[in-house]
Amino acid sequence: MNRLAESIEKFKWLIIIAVIGLTVFFSYEAKDLHINSDIISSLPDDDPAARLYKEIGTQFGGNDMGMIVLETDDVFKAEVIQHIKQITDSIKYTNGVSTVTSLTNILDIKSSEWGIEIGKLVDEYDLPVEQSQLDSLKNYVFSKEMYRGAVVSEDGTATAIMFTLLPEGDKQAVAKEIKDKIEALDLPETTYFGGLPMMMNDINNLIISDMVWLIPIVFIVIAIILLLSFKSFRGVLLPLLTAGLAVIWTIGLMTVTGYELTIISNIIPVVLLAVGSAYTIHVLNSINHYKLADRKKALIQSLGYIMVPVILAAVTTAIGFVSFVFGAYLTMIKDFGIFTAVGTLIALMLSLFFVPALISGLSMYSKKNVIENKEKQTILTHKILLPLVNFLFKHPKYTLTGWGVLLMLCIGGITLIKTSVNMADYFKKDNPTRVAEDVMQKKFGGSLPVFIVFEGDMQSPEVLKMMISTEDFMKEDPNIQVTQSVADLIEQMNDAMGEGKKIPDDKAKIEQLWFLLDGQEVMPQLVNNDLSKGIIQSKFASVDSKELEVFTAKMNRFIEDNPNEHCKIELTGMPSVYVKLNSSLINSQYNSLLIAIIMVVLIVGLILRSGTKGIFAAIPVVATIIVLFGFMGITGIPLDIATVLVASIALGIGIDYSIHVITGFNKHLITHGDAEKAIEETILLSGKAVIINVISVSAGFLVLLFSQIVPLQNFGILVAISMFGSGIGALTLLPIILILANRKRKIIANNH
């Protein structure tokens, strides 16, 4: 280790130049980083339901569907109809829009005894003005299943304007243009913007706003904490510098390797600033400690001493992050895991190589003397740590019972844990997208798309009849209001030909009815070009995990129960994806936690050269994780795409405190030979480092409370709680275990 430390000293200028060069390179690259607000793109390709959903959504345009809701007391008023037309026109004449459907331009097919009338529901060049016209329009709209609850809400107070976007082109930019245009109309009715393109636009803004606001806040918060604990310019500058460089390198690396910023990875800077500054703090502490006359020698010696513990701390943290790679369902979470782990290791390398090189190169040695440091320590030690030691020795049973009760309570709390996969829950309650989603759900049967895919000859009577019976079955579910398929249109046309609302038995008839449907705007949303694939489109009204699960299970059973040689039937859509996401949340929680625990125990055991100590080190952290889950269950913070990450991160960071205490204990045990004395020394000395680290890391993560994205807020709170938990665990639970283990060993030794 000392030889490596000497080389660092020797090649300091090379290191400094290399760091500057790489920083310039990565900053230059980082400017090209793209934001990916398309959550759908994060669905994994190895899950058949998700892959099919992406495929179908793209092929039939369902993922590019936006919806604008106009809410007022009564839709059937002359001026409201006029405003609907205004909105319809301004969307229609926006580049990148493929189709628009609204009350004022929707196609209406009427059949009568003499024939078929293909027209518009409303003549857009002669909008209804008279009360009698408006009344008859209202009656007609409510009499037809395809309009009621789809174009106008059941209560007549809201109307939906739906649009689809062209597949090529910047969807999010088009969505923004539409939103701006409609807001500029300044209509008296309330407007809501929904659907994926609109949501993407919103997410994009949230990501940018989080980046812009959170990074400066976390910088300031950490700077204040560093200033309070080091009271020196160097102590503030160097940790922030290395963490800041780690952020730049990581973002640059993401850009170079072709990754994008997502709703999750936008917190990488916050996480790295909170976590990454710690390694430099350790290095600085060590350098401060070794104050020899020969500064160079002191630097080398202190580096040699600190290298192993810092590497250990960083590697365990990185393991916590990397553990998601094996368990997560969404690709964006895997990406987050990989790049935060990489960033952590970058911060480690910079702390070990760049910081000493910089100190030596620029002669940034601390000017303060050691005595002052000792003076400061006493405040913390006398007020908190000494009473703690006394309490631990006087009442070890209280401490154990206290933890026991807490853990029992929390195990009870774990049973209450809920999961949340609903994307609308990512937004704050007053966020326009969230409000819009609520309105869509209340007035228009939700916005979760459901697709049933039929692969076969779309003109065959058997396939079309199968579609109709599937639709009938779907509509038995209270959460399904409207279904749409080409089979419905064929039934309507058959009716128009005077042969009743049913699918003809004769394929030739279907082929000829098709002649009437060819070229209708809705057709590409229902069947593919060569008529080998068709879909039933519907929406599911609930986001309740249970109801989603029941529905998908029921539909899959229906498909299994109705095998036929004419077509292959598959269910997909957001309910299927949510159900998968939900079960994967729990699975990935188990997997990543298990991997992280095993890896951490192994590595700690290996470094401390004792399997038992590896397990001891894990005890406070595992207890903390139980408390964490209990807290989530009791407070109702759900397990979601962000909070699922907390346990492994808590493990990775929290284990450091245990390592501190155990290594301290080992050292003092050798010098004192008495376990209780060693514990006292350890708590008094390592206690300070642990407490400062807990506070700085927690404060960094608590900055996420200012995030616009709800799961990230919860993530911040939970990590902070876990830091406190594992810090307190390492200073109370662990010492007692160490005392008890030592007593036992003594007893065994005495018996022999």
Add this chain to the structure above:
Amino acid sequence: MKSRFQTAVITAIIVAGGVFSANAQDASTILKKMDDVMYSPKDMIGNNKIILIDKNGKEETREATVQQKGNDKRMFRFTSPASQAGISVLSLPNDVMYLYLPAFGKERRIATSAKNQNFAGTDFSYDDMESVLFSVKYTPKLVKTEDNVFVLELTPVGGKSDYSKVMVQVNKTDYYPELMEYYDKGNTKVKEAKYTFKKIGNYWNAAEIEMTDLKKNHKTKMQMSDVKYDMGLTDDDFTVRKLKQ
């Protein structure tokens, strides 16, 4: 004296008016001449081939025989593909249309007030297919004169059109249209029709119209062959009874 003065004033006004409206006159004349070229035959029969080309270049072909009398009576009979053979469409004045589906053995009247809907999967809307004189539907303005063509800007008469304007290039010597560009109300070019005219007997015939929907990147070619004019078709050839044969 007085009458002579009056005459002078009136003459001046007429002359002045003539000068001011010369441009407009020209544009209307050009458009009327174009209408004459397009709609002068008394009747016509021929074979029509409709080729639909999607954005991937995939083609689909339909064939039909066409009979037309004047501007407003037309009978389309599809002959291929086999599944559509026998389907016939009869268009009569005042937006009356009858459709015959042989698989059902019956006809239905179709009223289409939605003229911006596309006709049978092509890129032609019912509006584009309508044989109403251009000079009736549009007010022309001569934008410029190029080597071979007059460029007219047509504005729809009355507000009831999906187009804000149609730019037409009219052949200078023979007055048939060469290119029509359709603009939506956002003033974006949405469709484009390229015409190829051939002289058959005394008449100019649109041997091919290639309509491109620029938004969907979809194309329709309508090709005419075996065209014969003035065959003496009567109103009896355009009845529901004839439709079913």
